[in-house]
Amino acid sequence: MPSPLRNGDTPLPAEAGGPLHRHQGRHFLSSISEHKVRRLIALILLLRLAAFCFSLSAAIFMSTNSSRSPASPSWLRFHPFRFVFAANGIVAVYSLFEMGASIWEILKGATLLPESLQLWFDFSHDQVFAYILLSAEAAGLTEARGKACVWAAERESGGFCVQSYISVGLGFAGFAFLALSTLLSAFRVASYIITGSSFHF
């Protein structure tokens, strides 16, 4: 984390008060900063937990969705629903990994991968998976509103239609939390870029 270093570099109000005061001032600022960094990581962890829960349940809801008549092969016949299942599954696995990385960071005080790699990894995957998940949900919603519910109504299995909607809705909630954690990881990368080198602009 570049922040404690940078706060350490800032001239302090207590600086004129001799070595003892100066040391106390630095320690005080550094602990505020540590506290804020921990709070940020805890917030990211919370967002990832929410994204994990919603995307896992969306994947489960979609994969257990089938109509009552045994002749029809359930959700697998609708390609956008496969996309919904795959995207939610990927996001669930990724969120689980990222939760592990966040817990590691809270416990050990350092990132799992080397810091710059970890920050770029988090941000790029957050951003790309958020886009993938959103397009999957939009495609799934269109399919549910279009072909899938008509098909289900013809077979008198309204439950299939409802369960598709629930799965897509849960996926949208997962996307919302993933998008929020993208904001935080983007801020962390930018902060690393800006305060890590002195000749930024």
Added chain:
Amino acid sequence: MPSPLRNGDTPLPAEAGGPLHRHQGRHFLSSISEHKVRRLIALILLLRLAAFCFSLSAAIFMSTNSSRSPASPSWLRFHPFRFVFAANGIVAVYSLFEMGASIWEILKGATLLPESLQLWFDFSHDQVFAYILLSAEAAGLTEARGKACVWAAERESGGFCVQSYISVGLGFAGFAFLALSTLLSAFRVASYIITGSSFHF
């Protein structure tokens, strides 16, 4: 732009060399920074121009799409296609406005709105419109692959199907450029937050 100020605050290698050297050093660094800021704004302008062209042509392609048989009321009967048209239209108008704001910034050396407002406005709208445009394109693609092309094939108007695909493809290209400019505007906001106040973390 917070960068010239911040570079001006950095201790310089020439600082020990008296007032004249110090002033030259500051001027040198400040002009490097100005140059980089201008290049960043020009890059954003280019991305916005590309997003504008693609989303405008996507909206035009979609709105002029109709099947050959006069009985069928063209693209308007497919709700996802209305969404594609609306999203591309909004992004085209927004990109045009943002191009104007970028040109203003290059010419006048200051943002159109007050700086913090402008940066937050750019970033939030970029992010939200990118999500809207992506979900519109995903919905449009699902509709084209699903109902629309089946409907068009039944009426022997394959051109309707092809033109839908082209519109959606152009929209995806517009999204790609909007997503890239989101990265840059996110970096600008983060840079403003971090270097604009001294007690960030």
